Amino acid sequence: MRLTKLLTLRRGKSLYLPAHGRGKALPMEIKELLGKKPGVWDLPELPDIGAPTLPIGAIAESQDKAALSIGAKKGWYGVNGATGLLQASLFSIAKPNESVLMPRNVHRSIIQACILGDIRPVLFDLPFLEDRGHYSVPDESLLKNVIEKIEKDNIKISAAVLTNPTYQGYSSNLKPLINLFHKKDWPVLVDEAHGAYFSASQHESLPQSALKVGADLVVHSLHKSSSGLVQTAVLWMQGDLVDPLLVERSIQLFQTTSPSALLLASCETAINQWFVPGEQKKLDKIINNANNIAFNLRKAGVPILFNQDPLRLVLHTASIGICGLKADSWFIDKGIIPELPEQGTITFCLGFSKQKGLISSMKKSWKELLSSKLEKNSFPPFTRPPFPLVTYLERSCMSAYRAESEILPLKECVGRISSELISPYPPGIPFLLPGEIIDQRRVEWIRQQSILWPNQIPSKIKVVS
Ligand SMILES: Cc1ncc(COP(=O)(O)O)c(C=O)c1O
Structure with missing residues (x-):
């Protein structure tokens, strides 16, 4: 089917991203703009419009206003x-050869x-939730141990992510x-x-x-996680640890010379939307409604996992031995389209549109899933990834990525980079x-993962010659 046709296909109940729910929750200004004469809004950088890194023009003004509203x-x-x-x-926070601490x-x-900037990732391991196969989040005591280990190993860190x-x-x-991290004078990117x-x-x-x-x-x-069009994003800066000129120079390295004015207008409206009088109440209602959906589903015995973002509904399919990737196709056949299928779960994104009738349709689907013929496996538990508390690369990402290489079957990769x-x-x-050494445990784990993630993990790996 041609792409233009595909775009307008009905796709069932939208519980996937973008969070505007196929236009329903787009800010009114963007809806009106898109309803105007087709294409009038399709403009690149122009003197009055400006661009994200230009000091003058409508975009510079809009960005300043947005930063003020949000407190950046x-x-x-x-x-x-x-x-x-x-x-x-x-x-903008690390130079070539500098090390940046980041989570696994x-x-x-x-x-x-x-890879592009020859920056060295130093990776710290995370708690792993074996009942569902997810990483959890770090806490202060974990990070204290990580910092202690890095200091013992005498590694200089420039920034943290x-x-x-x-x-x-x-x-x-x-x-x-x-x-x-700030006690160490490391700028922090979240x-x-x-x-x-x-x-x-x-x-x-x-x-x-x-x-x-x-x-x-x-x-x-x-x-x-807001009501912007696909590809829209924003970077906020605060404090004195990062140089804004360096940020702008870096943005210019990664940004097209013709940024779409439509997408930039969508950034503006997605951010401003919540600061318009009355909109906070609407947002509260969306959050309350999402909390209510999770509460009622749990009450009815549907295994919705606890998390901190009310707009992400995580169904624990592994609790009945069903693989989330298989349940995903099953849900799609039923007209409910999830966002993130994984081995032990399916994450549905509620987004900002009204979710009418979701409690009853999810309860019904869960009952049907329980009695479905989908294969029931023996998980959980899921195997914890075999990472040490802190991983330093054997060789820089850039040099390993660009090095002379050969492609080997996974089992022959032990000891290779x-x-x-x-x-x-x-x-x-x-x-x-790239740059990580592959040991026996990693080979074993990747082999297991390739069964759980069909077609996503190659059976042969490119290693440095
Ligand atoms: C944690 C996280 N960061 C960044 C991104 C990249 O976002 P985008 O698709 O807007 O480039 C993703 C995308 O899945 C993500 O999950």
């Missing part, structure tokens, strides 16, 4: 997703920036973590791709946004980085 020192809109702005952020569940965009909340809506209490709306709401059931607890750079994906990034998507969390 500066903000830059982005049209290449959180990906582009995370990459620019990393470039870091999004692959950050590792790609390490945190991913919070996770795709499945788990969130740390960020303040003590950021304080720990990938808050999934938590943009935390920064705009006072609702008591939401975690605090990284912006409110002192992160230096915070990236929001506006299509994942990976030349590639292996990371199933979604969620885009790397299993193996």
